[in-house]
Amino acid sequence: MGEALAHDVVRPAGVLGRALDLSCRAFALGGGMVLAGMALMSVASIIGRAALNKPVTGDFELVQMGCAISVTMFLPFCQMMRGHIIVDFFTTNMPARVVTMLDALAAAVLAAVAFLIAWRLTLGLLDLRGSGDSSMILRVPTWYAYVPMVPSFVLLGLAALYTALMNLLKVGA
Template sequence: MKSPLGRALRQSSLLFAVLGGGVACIVAGMTVTSIVMRALLSRPIGGDVELTQFGIALTISLCLPWAQLHGANIIVDFFTQALPERATRRLDAVGALLLAAMCALLSWRTSVGAIAVREAGETTMILDLPMWWAYASLAPGLALTALIALVQAARCLRGGDLIEN
C-alpha cells in the first residue's frame, strides 16, 4: 500500500501487531509465573484465567489487521487455481468485502456490547474487573481489519492484487 492511506494502514496495523505481541508476552509470562507459583507454593496468581482470556482476545484482535494486510489469513484456493486471473481477483474482492462486513459488524456490536455491559455494571467473577474493558478493547482491531479489507477489495476490483508487494 503505497498511497498515504496505505502507509497509514500499514503503520497502524504494525503498531497494533506490536501491541498485540506485547500483550501475548505479558500473558505468557503471567501464565508461567502462575504455574510455577501453583507448583511450588500452591498459590497461583488469582484471576489468571480471567486475565488470560482478556489478554488473548485482545492479542487476536490487535494482530488481525497485520494478518489481513499481509494475506496471512486462511485462503482456500484449491478450487480456484485453474480460474483466470480476473476471476480470481473478483473472488478475492468478494472475500475481502465479506471480511470487511463481518469485522465492521463485530466492531460495532462489541462497541454496543461494551456500552451495555458498562451500564449493567457487570464484572469478572474473581478479580471484579469491569467486563466492558474486554469488549471495548476488541473494537479497534476489528475496525482496522475491516478498513484494510475494504481497501483490498477496492484494489482487487480495480485489477490489482489483494496483497500489494
C-alpha cells in the same frame, strides 16, 4: 501439503495505504505484547503454584480476556499481509483476473462483517458497562476487554476495504 502458499504481499505505496499498514503493524505489536504478558503471567502462576503453593489469583480470567484482545489485534495485520486462510480448490484453474475479483469480493464481505462486529461489540461494551458486569474472582469489569477489540475490528474493516480496492485496481490495470 506442508509448503507455504506463494502470494504477493506488497507494502502499500500511497499515504493512506502506508498509514493503514503502520496502524495494522502497531496493533499486531500491541497484540503480541498482550500475548507476551499473558505468557509471563502464566509462568509466574505456574512457578508460584509449584514453589509457593500460591498461583496468580484470577490467572485464567486474565488469560481469557488477553486471548480475546490479542487475537482481535492480530486480525488487521493478517488481512494486510493476505495471511488469512483461503480455500483455493475451486479457483486453482481459473484465470488470475477471476481469482483477483473473487479476492476483492471476499475482502469486501470481510469488511462488512468486521464493521458489523465492531458495531455489535460497541453495543455490548456499553451494555456491559451499564450493567456493571465483572469477572468472578478479580472483579475486573468485563467491558474493559472490549475497549481494544472495537478499534481492532474497525481497523480490520478498513484493511479489508483497502485490500478489496487494491484487488479491483489490479483487475482494472
